[in-house]
Amino acid sequence: MQDVIVIGGSYAGMAAALQLVRARRAVTVIDAGERRNRFAGPSHGFLGQDGIAAAEIAATARRQLEAYPTLSWIDGRAVAVNGGKDDFTVTMADGRHHHGRRLLFATGLADQLPEIPGLAERWGTSVFHCPYCHGYELDRGRIGVIATGPMSAHQAEMVSDWGTVTFLTNGAVEPDAATRQALAGRAVSLEPVPISRIDGVADVVLDDGRRLGFAGLFTAPHCVPSSPLAAEAGCALEETPMGVQIRTDAAKQTSLAGVFACGDVARMPHSVTLAVADGAWAGAQLHRSLLWPDA
CATH class of the missing domain: 3.50.50.60 (FAD/NAD(P)-binding domain)
Structure with missing residues (x-):
């Protein structure tokens, strides 16, 4: 049983995971390897990383995360989510199951061009x-x-x-x-x-x-969640001027107890900088929910 399962290992998901592993929480990141900006070369406008290849920023972040002993990284695709707060089960495409007290959707968006x-x-x-x-x-x-x-x-x-x-x-x-x-x-x-x-x-x-x-x-493409998992699990969605996203409150909590969302799939507008900031906030709020589950 992990403290948090993060579905989506791009910038927002990793930023959230970093806050949690630094709080010595057990975190599993599940990543299908489909970053939204995988088609771009250099990334610009991200303080301290301006002009660095987007893939290099992501790879460096992953290496830094994996230095923490409470982090588990799984390359693969999550296909189903079941259970509820304090007892979620995530099913993988290969049939494996992973269990967590909290879920974080950081699955990003797909651009409909x-x-x-x-x-x-x-x-x-x-x-x-x-x-x-x-x-x-x-x-x-x-x-x-x-x-x-x-x-x-x-x-x-x-x-x-x-x-x-x-x-x-x-x-x-x-x-x-x-x-x-x-x-x-x-x-x-x-x-x-x-x-x-x-x-x-x-x-x-x-x-x-x-x-x-x-x-x-x-x-301006119309954006939709890149994975149907959140909707299939019952998370409320909302329409924005940029497309569809997962609805969250100020603490990045979705409409389902124990389920959070961050990054492009849960906020607008979109950029690497904003995704990282949103992920860091979500990680802190997840930690808070583990400390004070009834708050």
């Missing part, structure tokens, strides 16, 4: 969602923002601080007069012709045959 040929292959390398993570490296060049919904106009306005922006509506939105005025105020140009495909590094080929060259592209 616009269905444009060539876009998915460039996700994380020349097509992005976060300008704080990737905008600076575009060197104030031409930037395309591909619309996915009403919030995309806001994204186009914001990204204009990083370069000269074209807002590609792609049939997803029809900006009203107020939105057009706001975009014009940020010197954002509008392109209403639908997109045929993405070529080269970040070239947009339109349905009318024109090719627009960009230093990089931004879009």
Whole structure:
């Protein structure tokens, strides 16, 4: 019986586990090896780690965690959760079972990208969602923002601080007069012709045959939990402007007693920095729940 089972061993899950093992609690981390930013190279905007490869940051964190004797790390996929507070059972894809007093879902999100040929292959390398993570490296060049919904106009306005922006509506939105005025105020140009495909590094080929060259592209994917486990266990979900996430309270407790959630799957907006902070807070709150289970 472990004190805590963490499902998801990316940045938030590891940050939570670190607080717990430093409190000398027995923690099992179960990780399927599918970090959300696995498609990206360098990670930017994370204090002390700016420009370091995302995979290297994760690998270093894991090595540091595994130095603690109360940490168990399992590479594998959890497929079912049963039981309740103080007596949870997590079933693995290979049939093994693990038992814990508390559960933490740190499973991250899956990005549902616009269905444009060539876009998915460039996700994380020349097509992005976060300008704080990737905008600076575009060197104030031409930037395309591909619309996915009403919030995309806001994204186009914001990204204009990083370069000269074209807002590609792609049939997803029809900006009203107020939105057009706001975009014009940020010197954002509008392109209403639908997109045929993405070529080269970040070239947009339109349905009318024109090719627009960009230093990089931004879009706002619809996000959903990358694992169905929390929903299947009965955790309440909620819709946000960025997609679906697990609902938690200020202590990162879900709607189920003894079950917590943190990171991208339980907060917005999303970045490595924010995921680590959220995980650290969740770890402290999990420790508190073990100390004072009736509080």
